[in-house]
Amino acid sequence: MLEVKNVSYKIGEHQILDNISALFEPGKLTMILGPNGSGKSTLLKIISNEINNYSGSVHYDKKLLNKKDTGSVSKIRAVLSQESELSFPLTVEEVVMMGRYPHFNLRPSKKDTEICHQALKRMKMDSFHERNYLTLSGGEKQRVHFARVMAQIWEQPEDKYRYLLLDEPIASLDLNYQHEFLKIAKEVAQQNTVTIVVIHDINLALQYADFVLLINKGKIVAMGNTLEVITVENIQEIYALRCRVVQDKTSHIPYFIVESSI
C-alpha cells in the first residue's frame, strides 16, 4: 500500500503540486493522467524519491519514506523512466542484470542469472541476451529496461508489497508492444504489487486501468474507478477538448473520440 499525504511542491514561485493526497492499493493497475505540465511526472518523481525537497509525506507499507534512504526500498520498488541515457556498449543481459544489483553484493548468484533470463523471456526477448544494447531500436531498448525493472522486483517479498512505477513507458513502443506492456503491467499489479503508470492515452487507460488519478495544474481533479473518473465532462474540462464516447459492442469498453478543441 502506498500513501501520499498532503504533498506540495514548488519551484520558485511556481506551484507544481498543490496538496495532493492519494492512496494506491496493490492488486489494481493505477494510472495517472493529465495534460502536459499538470504535475503527474513530478508526482511520480516524489513517490520514487527522486525529488525530495517537497512538503508532505509518502508512506510505503504505512512506513514513512525516508527521504535520504535509497538502499532498502530498492529491493521492492522499481522505477522505469521515459528514456534512459545509457550510451555504452553493454550486452542486453548485462543491462538486465543491473536490476538485480540491489540483491547481490559482488557477483550475481545463479538465481539472479535465472531471474534475468525469465524477465527477458517475459518481454519476448529470449534471443537478445548477447546483443549489444547500443544496436537495439528505441522500442527494443525500452523492453530491455522493462525486463530490468521486472528483474529488480521479480520475487514477492514475504511481508511486504512490491511497487512498480512507470513514467510514460510506452511512448516509443509499437501498437503490439504497447498492449503487451500494459498487459504485463496489469498482471504484475494483480500479483500484490502497487503499480502506477503515468500515461497520456485515454483509450488505453479505459482498457487497462482499474484506478485512475486525473491531475490538472497540480491538483487532483478526480480520483477513483476508471469509468467514474474518465468521463466526457472531466476530459473536456481539463484538456479543453470537445469529445464524445462510443461503446464497443463486444468488449463494452468506451472509446473516446475527439471532435474539436473548445
Place this chain on the structure above:
Amino acid sequence: MNTSRLKYATLYSILSVLLLLTMFLAIRTGAVHITYREIFISLAKAFGFHPDAKIEPIQEGVFMQIRLPRVLLCVVIGAGLSVSGALMQALFRNPIVEPGLIGTSSGAAFGAALIFVVGKSFFAQYSQLLGNMILPLSACVFSFIATMLVYRLSSSYGKVTVTIMILVGVAINAIAVSCTGFLSYIARDPQARSITFWSLGTFSGANWNSVCLVYAVVIPCIFLALRYSKALNALLLGESEASYLGINTEKLKTRIIILNTLIVAVGTSAVGVIGFVGLIVPHLLRMIKGSDNRFLIIGSALMGAVIMNVADMVSRIVIAPAELPIGIVTSFVGAPVFIWILRRQKGIHSKGGYYA
C-alpha cells in the same frame, strides 16, 4: 559483447603474460645490457638467497637502482592512469574523458610546480621527508580543486553536458597551465628546467622512494575502485536510475573523484604529466569486450601497465643514448588514436549518445 567470444579470464591471462614480457624487455633495454640470468641472481640476492652468487656489480647496480624501480614505476603509473581514465569515463558517462582533459593532471602539475618554485623557501626548515610528502600533497589538493571545478561547472541538474565539460576543461586547463607557466617564468633556471621536463613526463627520475610512495597509494586505490564497479555500472543508466537501484549517487561521485585525484596526483607528482594513456586504454578494452566496469578496471590496470612499459621503452630507444620525455611519446601516438576514436564513434551514434 558479441564482438568477442573471449572469456574475461582469458583476456586477463593474455594481458598478464604481456605485462611480464614487457617488464623483462624493459629491464633488458638500455645502454647496459642485462641478461635474464643476471636479473634472477640480482633478485635472489636482494631477497637474501644466494648472497655470494657471482654477478658484475655494474649490472647489479643498474638493475637494482635504475631499471627495476623504473619499470615498477612504469607499471604502477600505467595501471593507475588507465584505471583513473576508466573511472572518469564511468563517472561522466562519457568514453572520451581522461584525467588530462578535465583538469586533474594540469591541476596536479600546477600544485607540484608551486612546490618546485616557492616550496623550497617556505619549507626549507622542515626535514627532507616532509619535503617529499609536500609535493604529492600539493599536487593532490590542486588536482582535486581542478577536477571538482570542471565537474561542478559542467553539470546542471545532475546531468553532465559533454560539450560544456570539454569547454570548461579547456578553460580550467588553461588557467592551470598559465599559472604553471607564470611559475616557470619567475623561477630560477634549474627550477624552470625541472618544471618543463616534468610537464612532459619522464621516468628518468625513478627511485625506490617514489616507487614505494606511488605503490602505497595507487594499488589500494585500484582495489577500492573495484568495489565501486557495480555502482559505476548502474550509474551508466543515469543518476536517477542508479538511485532507483539503491545507489547513493552523490556519495559515489565524491568518492570516485577523490580516488581518481589520489591516483593521478600521486602519479603526476612522481613522473610528471603523461597524457592519453588513461583515455585510450579503457577505450580499447571497451571495443574488445564491452563496458562492464569491473572488467574495465582490472583490464585497464593490466593493459595500462603494458602500454606504459612499451611507451617508456620507445622513449628510451628513439633518440638513444639520449631519452625522450614519455609524455611526448604518449601524446604523439595517443592524439591520433583519440581522433580516430572520435570519428568512429560519431558514425555509430549519430543520434544523441556521447556527444549530445
